Amino acid sequence: MMKIAIMGAMVEEVEPFLDAGEHEPLLKYFKKHNDVEYAGNLYHEARFKGLDIVLGYSKIGKVNAALTAATMLEKFGCEMLLFTGVAGAVNPDLKIGDLIAATQLCQHDLDITAFGHPHGFVPEGKVYVEPSRELLHMARSVAEEKGIELKGGIIATGDQFIADAERKAWIEKTFEADAIEMEGAAVAVVCDAMQVPFFVLRAISDAADLDATFDFDEFLKHSSQVSSSFVMGMLEKI
Ligand code: ADE
Numbered sequence: 001m002m003k004i005a006i007m008g009a010m011v012e013e014v015e016p017f018l019d020a021g022e023h024e025p026l027l028k029y030f031k032k033h034n035d036v037e038y039a040g041n042l043y044h045e046a047r048f049k050g051l052d053i054v055l056g057y058s059k060i061g062k063v064n065a066a067l068t069a070a071t072m073l074e075k076f077g078c079e080m081l082l083f084t085g086v087a088g089a090v091n092p093d094l095k096i097g098d099l100i101a102a103t104q105l106c107q108h109d110l111d112i113t114a115f116g117h118p119h120g121f122v123p124e125g126k127v128y129v130e131p132s133r134e135l136l137h138m139a140r141s142v143a144e145e146k147g148i149e150l151k152g153g154i155i156a157t158g159d160q161f162i163a164d165a166e167r168k169a170w171i172e173k174t175f176e177a178d179a180i181e182m183e184g185a186a187v188a189v190v191c192d193a194m195q196v197p198f199f200v201l202r203a204i205s206d207a208a209d210l211d212a213t214f215d216f217d218e219f220l221k222h223s224s225q226v227s228s229s230f231v232m233g234m235l236e237k238i
Contacts, residue, residue, distance in 0.1 A: 005078035016228035065183035088208030109158035132197035153178030157185035163212035
């Protein structure tokens with residue numbers, strides 16, 4: 001049976017899977033879960049329509065995300081990873097609540113340019129890591145079938161909450177980024193290294209500007225719900 005990791009960074013980002021709300025099938029399914037605590041995180045094991053699921057959140061940031069992703073693959077044996085959560089918009093076409101699937105992910109705060117390397121690059125690595133084409137394709141067909149608008153674009157990850165026009169503009173210019181968050185590229189590096197197909201979905205919670213902290217608090221729950229519901233739609237198709 002296929003084992004799938006569903007991962008977020010914050011508890012709010014995975015709560016829609018565990019809570020009631022509009023999502024009766026989710027509730028029914030996750031009621032039968034088994035909880036495992038490992039290395040400071042809680043993992044929920046469950047089953048859904050012939051799939052084994054491991055659901056968890058990492059806590060914020062690249063290091064936490066890499067630990068959780070590696071745990072889901074190595075300890076739990078997940079063969080695929082779907083990341084769900086929220087992001088700040090860089091591309092002005094992205095508005096609060098919009099969905100973006102990463103087509104490439106990079107680390108905007110990885111910097112050994114002092115040695116002549118480009119931003120986001122370390123030897124034997126690559127600036128951009130790409131998610132599974134099959135999963136992106138599947139996401140597009142889920143969006144089409146459900147009449148949901150799904151954008152694709154470059155997600156830049158770093159250990160910084162961006163609430164500053166200058167830094168945001170720099171990330172956009174340097175990486176052609178469409179959205180920014182704090183975990184996606186870490187998960188991407190782990191899955192890419194372990195050759196496990198992955199997919200990173202984010203719903204916009206703020207515009208990474210001066211209002212970002214206010215908007216983030218206001219829209220975290222709603223945007224988390226938007227992203228989780230979409231991932232649920234994908235699970236139904238796998
Ligand atoms: N996640 C959501 N909004 C963000 C922002 N503005 N910066 C970094 N990560 C985010």
